[in-house]
Amino acid sequence: MNESRDRIRREREREKNTYTSPRHALRRVLLLAEGRQFREAAAVVSRLGPGVLQSVAAELPIDLLIESLPHSSHLIETLLNRLLTLEILPRPELQCDAVAWRLVGLLGGDQGANLKGRTSRLSSALVQYSPDARDAVDSRRRQLDAAVQGLGSHGLTADGSGTLISLHVAMKNELQRHVESSVTVNQDPASSSHQRLLALSHADVERRLIDNKSLLTIVDKPALRQLPTLVASLAARVDNDKAVLACIGQIKRSDPTLDLSDTRFNVDR
Structure with missing residues (x-):
């Protein structure tokens, strides 16, 4: 009996904390993101329903979140996973290629080894949400490998x-x-x-x-x-x-x- 009451209470709390207005939800996420409170913003996204989530994803300035990587990685990861979990179709355009290349740049830098753990879950979510982004990176890597090997032909x-x-x-x-x-x-x-x-x-x-x-x-x-x-x-x-x-x-x-x-x-x- 107590367990049932606790479950009902949790559901009511969840409903109370769930945003039903896309405009209010977007404003809240933006305010938290601008304050670099990305985990709090991710918590808001994780509670959004299908309709509100689709609207927020379509209006969210992804380019600003990309610039904030790796700090915003948890927010982007949560957004992608939530869209996948709720099977939102058609999937909103979230500049996945730009996210992928930003990760490539970060992981290829001096601090790449330290950032790998922080961005690995985002990378996994990105591959599931947009397999084409991974294919584009792999294709570009092979192209660059072949081009770099050609540099070795400039000897005597x-x-x-x-x-x-x-x-x-x-x-x-x-x-x-x-x-x-x-x-x-x-x-x-x-x-x-x-x-x-x-x-x-x-x-x-x-x-x-x-x-x-x-x-x-x-x-x-x-x-x-x-x-x-x-x-x-x-x-x-x-x-x-x-x-x-x-x-x-x-x-x-x-x-x-x-x-x-x-x-x-x-x-x-």
């Missing part, structure tokens, strides 16, 4: 003799050899007309063959075959650097608060 390269030198010097030497090996031929353009070519004699063809073979012998040397490889290597390096800068730009746009001006990459070269 071997020239024709096998000596390790910089790519720019190797290309300069290779181009110089091409210039020095070139042959200047003064030929009347009219002699290459279709009618003239059909009127060539046997001796003319033999002479042309000898001239072309001589030119091919000059330029078709192992020392002069490295240029396409060097050009391909240079193009790959350009693409790798573009990929890295593109990834950094995406991270900056995901979380403008991150300072990437002194970014360092650890790459096995």
Whole structure:
């Protein structure tokens, strides 16, 4: 009997403390959040019914809560879990991608190890509420890993003799050899007309063959075959650097608060 009375009393207390007006509930949550009383604000959210909760979630300035992370992690976690528990559909848009990238920035900082325990429950709730946010982070991580690995291709390269030198010097030497090996031929353009070519004699063809073979012998040397490889290597390096800068730009746009001006990459070269 006493247990039944206690249960009824608790239910009445709960009803008394439950906000039935979305406007009043939102105002209360905002006041507590502005005062950085995030746990008290989370307690209010945990008591909201489905209709009021959906309205509050739609009007709540999530961007301000994201800026307050990790201190606001319990409030955001409670909001996500409450929406999941009550199966609110359609799910309100809560900038889950922005929350995820803010967590990435925090956990990747100097205090990341200390913040992991405080944000782990929020991370779990975020994955359940918006699996796409986790997939986006995983995809970006793989993209960045591949781009960073490409930074290791900017080492020395071997020239024709096998000596390790910089790519720019190797290309300069290779181009110089091409210039020095070139042959200047003064030929009347009219002699290459279709009618003239059909009127060539046997001796003319033999002479042309000898001239072309001589030119091919000059330029078709192992020392002069490295240029396409060097050009391909240079193009790959350009693409790798573009990929890295593109990834950094995406991270900056995901979380403008991150300072990437002194970014360092650890790459096995």
